[in-house]
Amino acid sequence: MTVTPLPRVAVLGGTGFVGRAILATLSERGHGLLTVARNRPEAELPGDFARFDLTEGAPEDLAKLLTAERVDVVVNAAGGMWGLTDEQMVGANVGMVSRLLEALGSMDRAPRLVHLGTVHEYGLCPIGVSLGEDHVPAPSMVYGRLKLQATELITETVRDQGLDAVVLRLGNVVGAGQPGHSLLGVMAAKLVEARTAGTTAELALQPLTAQRDFVDLQDTVDAIVAALSPAAATPPVLNVGLGRATSARELVELLIEVSGVPTVVTEVAAPAGSGPETEWQQLDITAVRHSLGWQPRRTPREAVAALWAAAVLPA
Secondary structure, three states, X not given: OOOOOOOOEEEEOOOOHHHHHHHHHHHHXXXXXXXXXXXOOOOOXXXXXXXXXXXXXXXXXXXHHHHHOOOOEEEEOOOOOOOOOHHHHHHHHHHHHHHHHHHHHOOOOOOEEEEEEEHHHOEOOOOOOOEOOOOOOEOOOHHHHHHHHHHHHHHHXXXXXXXXXXXXXXXXXXXXXXXOOOHHHHHHHHHHHHHHHOOOEEEEEOOOOOEEOEEEHHHHHHHXXXXXXXXXXXXXXXXXXXXXXXXXXHHHHHHHHHHOOOEEEEEOOOOOOOOOOOOEOOEOOHHHHHHHOOOOOOOHHHXXXXXXXXXXXXX
């Protein structure tokens, strides 16, 4: 019986929230791994590491690196929004993808590309609508517009040059290692602080009425793994989410409940003129079920529980 070797995977942005989870799962499965990032992190990563600036490095140098490392699949988990100027966001989300596509296009045997997009590419939608891949994107955030530009660059290259690639449009990912700048990351830090001090946590919350598609981190990684070598040709864009909208307030309340930390919640009004990008985002995940045989298996409670368990681990 012939055993097909697992593809060797390069993870761009493997030092980030989703990237680390991808590496951990692929390592457990036995994949050969290469992390490509600007700086080597202090914490050890599985597999090999290559220091490369994806926003400024020459495409030909990236192509040489991927060729020398015998990479079969590139997972692009790189990008950025928080703490970046608009100009830096352009480089991190569009310029980097343009360089990557140029690198792949110059290779004799280009690796498959699995690119991580975002639900924010869709923008505003009426309450109750499930966003399918054929929904006309109309992003209202700079980040969403730039991620959409990156998706369009990739789909054009698939159409015009035959690149083997798929864009996974991710919902709002929740899980272990949640970024500290996110709503749940901020709330978790306050709860950990109160737990450590043995005091009651005091949380000031805005209405948080927006309904979003929150998806578990490990479910997200499972979809990415399924996209590495699909059984059949996949559409160029696939949604990855829970397929159900949940309020941000419900997620915070689940976090408080899971933590077991005594908490006093103070209601505060949202700043004048502010508001969420949309009051409703719910992804239609029919296509990814059919194409990759993937569907979410974990609930928002399980996602929040994993977030909390990681938050209270000793440093």
